[in-house]
Each structure stands twice: as structure tokens, then as C-alpha cells.
Amino acid sequence: MKCPYCQQNDSSVIDSRELQGGESIRRRRRCNACGQRFTTYERIELASFMVVKKSGQREEYNQQKLRARLRLAFTKRPISEAQIDAMIARIERELLALGQAEIPSSKIGDVVMRELQELDQIAYIRFASVYRNFADLEDLRQAVDQLSHGRAAARRNGGDGGEDEGGGAAPQGGAG
Numbered sequence: 297m298k299c300p301y302c303q304q305n306d307s308s309v310i311d312s313r314e315l316q317g318g319e320s321i322r323r324r325r326r327c328n329a330c331g332q333r334f335t336t337y338e339r340i341e342l343a344s345f346m347v348v349k350k351s352g353q354r355e356e357y358n359q360q361k362l363r364a365r366l367r368l369a370f371t372k373r374p375i376s377e378a379q380i381d382a383m384i385a386r387i388e389r390e391l392l393a394l395g396q397a398e399i400p401s402s403k404i405g406d407v408v409m410r411e412l413q414e415l416d417q418i419a420y421i422r423f424a425s426v427y428r429n430f431a432d433l434e435d436l437r438q439a440v441d442q443l444s445h446g447r448a449a450a451r452r453n454g455g456d457g458g459e460d461e462g463g464g465a466a467p468q469g470g471a472g
């Protein structure tokens with residue numbers, strides 16, 4: 297590790313400390329050339345691939361960016377940081393499982409939307425309004441519509457089975 301003071305590539309670790317439950321390590325180092333101390337952080341790179349944007353531009357996948365977007369979507373929603381962590385882990389697992397060095401941003405958006413749909417509908421709509429670039433209220437209405445259709449389909453597929461469609465929908469009698 298290059299010393300930030302004298303640029304020499306000769307330092308010793310004088311202290312290591314695990315942070316965030318072992319997800320990252322903070323190391324204090326001392327430069328053997330000039331004696332100055334500095335800190336480095338080491339963390340596991342869970343996901344590494346290039347994101348291909350709509351414009352065709354490529355940039356390295358950035359977990360911090362995704363986290364910032366999710367936090368924004370979850371503003372004032374009852375979602376904990378731990379839930380966001382778990383969600384990011386699921387998204388990264390799914391994307392890495394594609395085994396591609398380059399992944400279109402639209403594909404990432406789809407995976408994120410699917411996760412949000414399961415977790416929080418308000419956040420889903422917020423994220424979708426940015427990601428899908430809603431032009432007007434009609435776009436928003438369509439997304440909400442898709443959301444309720446999607447959930448209805450999930451209920452139908454996710455049931456114990458054996459129950460036919462339409463069962464249990466007894467009409468309510470009007471009084472007065």
C-alpha cells in the first residue's frame with residue numbers, strides 16, 4: 297500500500313479491526329519510510345461486473361449507488377438497513393448467477409423492481425417512477441395496475457393448490 301505522505305510502497309500494519317460484523321476490516325498502517333500513519337479499509341468484493349447503460353456507456357457496478365437509490369425509494373418506509381442489505385445481497389446473487397461480465401442496466405432494474413414488489417409497494421412505485429421515467433399520471437396508473445395484477449397472479453400461483461379461481465368471492469348484500 298502506497299504511503300499517502302511520501303508515496304513509498306513500504307508500510308506495516310500496526311492494528312486491524314473488523315467492522316460491520318466482519319464485512320470489512322480497518323487497518324492502521326505505519327509507513328516504514330517516513331513513519332507517518334494512515335488507515336486502509338478492506339472489504340469483500342461481492343459483485344464485480346460492468347453495467348451497460350441505455351446510452352451504451354459502461355461503468356463498473358457500484359453497490360453504493362444501488363444502496364443510495366434504494367434508500368431513497370424507502371424514505372419513511374418501515375424498512376430497516378438490514379432488510380436493504382439482504383435485498384442487495386439477493387439482487388447481486390441473481391445478477392452474478394447470470395455469469396455475464398456485462399449486464400444491461402435495464403436487466404438490473406428489472407431485478408430490483410421484482411424485489412421491491414415483494415417487499416414494499418410504495419418503494420416499488422417510487423423506484424419505478426424514476427427508473428421507468430414516468431411521463432404522467434397515466435404511466436403511474438399503469439404501473440400500479442401492473443402491481444396489483446402481479447400480486448393477484450402471485451397469490452394464485454403461491455396458494456396451497458386445489459382452490460379454483462373465483463372461490464370465496466361471495467357477493468356482499470346491500471342493506472337499506
Ligand SMILES: [Zn+2]
Nearest residue numbers: 299302327330
Ligand atoms: Zn511515508
